[in-house]
Structure formats: C-alpha cells, structure tokens
Amino acid sequence: MNNADSRHTATGDSAPRITLEDVGKSYGGTSVLRGITLNVEPGEIHGLLGENGAGKSTLLKILGGAISADAGTVLFDERPAKLGSPRAAIDHGISLIAQELALVPARSVLENVYLGRWANAAGIVRPAQDRARLERLIAESGFDLDLDAPVSSLALGQAQQVEILKALARGSKVICFDEPTAALGEADTENLLAVIRRLAANGTTIIIVSHFLEEILGLADRITVLRDGNQIITDDAAGYDSDGLVHLMVGRQVEALARSPRPVAENAPVVITATGLSNASISEISFEVRRGEVLGLVGLMGSGRSETLNAVFGSDRVTSGEVWVHGRRVRRNSVRHAIRGGLALVPESRKDQGLVLGRSAAENVALPSLRRRQIGGFVQLGAEHRVVDDAVERVDIRGKVRHVPVGALSGGNQQKALFAKWLIDPPEVFLIDEPTRGVDIAAKANIHNLILELAERGTAVVVASSELEEVLSISHRLAVMRQGRIVAEYDRSVSPDVVMATAFH
Numbered sequence: 001m002n003n004a005d006s007r008h009t010a011t012g013d014s015a016p017r018i019t020l021e022d023v024g025k026s027y028g029g030t031s032v033l034r035g036i037t038l039n040v041e042p043g044e045i046h047g048l049l050g051e052n053g054a055g056k057s058t059l060l061k062i063l064g065g066a067i068s069a070d071a072g073t074v075l076f077d078e079r080p081a082k083l084g085s086p087r088a089a090i091d092h093g094i095s096l097i098a099q100e101l102a103l104v105p106a107r108s109v110l111e112n113v114y115l116g117r118w119a120n121a122a123g124i125v126r127p128a129q130d131r132a133r134l135e136r137l138i139a140e141s142g143f144d145l146d147l148d149a150p151v152s153s154l155a156l157g158q159a160q161q162v163e164i165l166k167a168l169a170r171g172s173k174v175i176c177f178d179e180p181t182a183a184l185g186e187a188d189t190e191n192l193l194a195v196i197r198r199l200a201a202n203g204t205t206i207i208i209v210s211h212f213l214e215e216i217l218g219l220a221d222r223i224t225v226l227r228d229g230n231q232i233i234t235d236d237a238a239g240y241d242s243d244g245l246v247h248l249m250v251g252r253q254v255e256a257l258a259r260s261p262r263p264v265a266e267n268a269p270v271v272i273t274a275t276g277l278s279n280a281s282i283s284e285i286s287f288e289v290r291r292g293e294v295l296g297l298v299g300l301m302g303s304g305r306s307e308t309l310n311a312v313f314g315s316d317r318v319t320s321g322e323v324w325v326h327g328r329r330v331r332r333n334s335v336r337h338a339i340r341g342g343l344a345l346v347p348e349s350r351k352d353q354g355l356v357l358g359r360s361a362a363e364n365v366a367l368p369s370l371r372r373r374q375i376g377g378f379v380q381l382g383a384e385h386r387v388v389d390d391a392v393e394r395v396d397i398r399g400k401v402r403h404v405p406v407g408a409l410s411g412g413n414q415q416k417a418l419f420a421k422w423l424i425d426p427p428e429v430f431l432i433d434e435p436t437r438g439v440d441i442a443a444k445a446n447i448h449n450l451i452l453e454l455a456e457r458g459t460a461v462v463v464a465s466s467e468l469e470e471v472l473s474i475s476h477r478l479a480v481m482r483q484g485r486i487v488a489e490y491d492r493s494v495s496p497d498v499v500m501a502t503a504f505h
C-alpha cells in the first residue's frame, strides 16, 4: 500500500503552514514535552510516532487549542498563532479530530456541522447555501454521507467523516488526527486513508498520530518520532521501515513478538459454556471454552463481537440463553453475579466502562482484588502495594501510577491499567474486547504474552478483536461472527483468507 510516487514531497520550497519553535509542556513540574521544533508545509502529511505516553496527544492538543504550551512559539503561515482555546485554533484554521468524537447523536449530519454557527446569533443562517456547500465538500472528499441522517445512525467511519466535514466547512487548513484508525475495520481504514490523501492533494496539511507503523509509512511524507517528550527525529518517511521506527521510538531493540499459545491439556475441563444467548444484537450464541484455552471472536465491525462479550458478562441484557461456569449457572443479566461467578471483562470502551478516571492507576489496579479481599475482612496494605507494583510493571505502565488520576495518563497507558487490574487475582473466565487498541507496538507483544500466561495459569479466555492477525496469534480456536451469529469455528491453523471470506460472505 505504498503510494510513494504520488506523494507530495517536502522540498522545503514552500512556506511552512505551521512552525513549532522550541515548544514544551509541563504538568505539576513534570515536563512531558520539550524543545519541539518543526515545520509542516501546506499539503504535507506528517506522521507523529512514539510509545504510549511519549507526548503525541499533548502536541496535537496544543495545536488544537485544547491545552496551552508553556514554552516556545507556534507560527501559522509564518505569523505567531495565539492558540490557547479550541475556538482560537479553529479561527487560525486548525482542527483537531480526537479519538472520542464530539458529535450530537440525535442531530443530523447537517445540523452537527453547522450547529455552533447557527446557534451563534451573530452568524448569518443560510441553510440552503450551507447545504449546497456541504454537498460540494462531500463530493470533493469522496464521503459516503447523507446530510439528513441522524449521527446516531452512522457507523464509526462515517461519524469520523462528519468530523472531517466540520473541519472543512470551517475552512481548516490543518487537520490533526489522533489515532483515527484505531477503532476502524479494514474497509473503513482504507476509505479514511484515501480521504486523507485527497485532502492533502488539495492542499490541507495533515498531522496524524498512529500506532500502525505500516499505515504511517504508506501515508506520510514526513515523520516525527517522540520519545519521553523529546523529539528524536523529524525526517522524510521514505528512508524508514517499521523496525527502524520501533528502534527510534523505544530507544532499544524490541525483543521477539508474542509467542504461540501452548496446547490445551487433553483432559482440561470446560470452564465456561454459553448456550443460545440472544438479544436484539446477537442470536443463538453458543460456545464452550476449556481451562487454559483462548477462544478468538472475529468478524467485521457490527458483527456482534463486543455484544457477545457484554451479553456473557451481563452488561448487555439477553432475552434468552444461559451462561454456566464450572457447571454452575450464572444469574442472567447481572454483572454482580457474573463477577461473583468468576467472570471478568476488559471492555472496549475504557472511558465509560473500565476505569474510575478520577482515581490513580494504582487504585484502579487494586480495586477488584481489594473488593474481594475485603469480603474476607482483611486488607493487607503493604502486600497490596507489592502486588499492584508487580502488575503495573508487568504491563509496563508509563507515567505516574500513584497520586495522579488515571484519566490523566495517555490513552495507551489507560488501556494497560485496565488490563493490569485483572492480573493480580486472575478470574476463571476472562473476556477481553480489543486488548491492544491504542497500545504501542512494544507493549502489544507484552499484553499478548500476558493473555497467554493467564490461560496457562488456568483461566479460560475469550478475546474479541478487529485485528485478525492479533486473534490468530494468541487464540487456540476462532469463532467467526456475522450479523450477530457465530457462523463458523476454526482452529488456529486456518488461513486468514478463509476467515475473511467467512466473515464477509
């Protein structure tokens, strides 16, 4: 997927659109970004890379006006830009598209794009002209959008297009994307990358953060690698491969990737049985997982992977079907009983389901085991510290683990905290949704190995992921989902093409 020939090349001939001079940011005396000096030209696609916590989102937030830099200057078209608020950034022509989209679900695409402007009494409301303009932008950008559809009816890829449309309608000359493809399926990813290329070809400057190195290498004209808040290199992308980038990001050679799962013991008992689980999103879901086994759930976006995990855990209601753990029935539609029955879920959406964002990472990690130990009457605080430290170290959380709310950690480190929570006292059944979304490449292998280790210690694991490669590398068996049903099961030797063909059908 290399389109090197059609790339814009950063010649240094055109005047920079954005210039950063010695930009830095600190939180409570801790410097998280320092000395960033960079020019980005009109029409350039600039990739921003680094491990979790390296400072990528911080840099984008400064450009998008969500936070202020406390050192250095930002120039826009060679004039000092006063950013400081999203409004100010937008006025300068800079838009930030964050991972959590800022849309009003009940309103139409058209209303979402113009809501702010129409609400502003000083703005002149010309719905007919606005509609015509958006229709033109939609056609130029190659979007698949109906202006009258409510945003709640859109798939994630389309909702992202609404955000881009918003940026274009405001006349943005710079669009910053924070991990835009992290939650997209393959087809939506290809669409988005095509849209980004088209925007750049029309002169929009793109700054994009991603953990998918091949994606950046196939897309970006130039790259900047950050490590621990420092700018390691800024260079043409053409001379790099992903191994070289990882080395720059991590500052050391990354050891081998995840190993393969060990075979399940022949006499391993069945730990979890699900029979006929059904609700509005899934239909007649049945499966068994044995002690030490990893079952992978694969399927396209919307095929029912996450809904299956949530139904098993009781966080989505089912209308029929049952879950049994070690031969005991788990009370239906009750998360409390699921947890008591030995189930744990690492959800897809860490923000609203997984973490208490106001508490530190250490407190979050300690929470499930603390609760269980309190039931017994004792909490041994010294011992608690050690086990928490151990779990935190094993998932390699970067950033302040104590005394800082976990919500202030970088996205990838929040994901690691969510995972570490369950390492202390492993559950009987571990349900994991998108285990490595937003996690950097070094930590990814780490988390894969932890999943395998948990299985080897006796946990039955069900893992759902949009990355087929990920599921294939850690699962013993695969269940392929389509339209809310399990339509096929394969063992791990299946070829990815066969799985994809089954998922699409």
Ligand SMILES: Nc1ncnc2c1ncn2[C@@H]1O[C@H](COP(=O)(O)OP(=O)(O)OP(=O)(O)O)[C@@H](O)[C@H]1O
Pocket (backbone or CB within 6 Å): 027, 032, 050, 051, 052, 053, 054, 055, 056, 057, 058, 059, 398, 399, 400, 404, 408, 409, 410, 411, 412, 413, 438
């Ligand atoms: N509000 C805050 N208070 C304290 N520290 C913060 C705050 N926001 C960010 N940080 C710290 O700044 C550092 C950089 O975070 P940032 O989100 O920029 O990383 P990142 O490179 O985007 O990581 P990821 O790939 O995980 O998203 C992290 O150590 C983070 O904990």
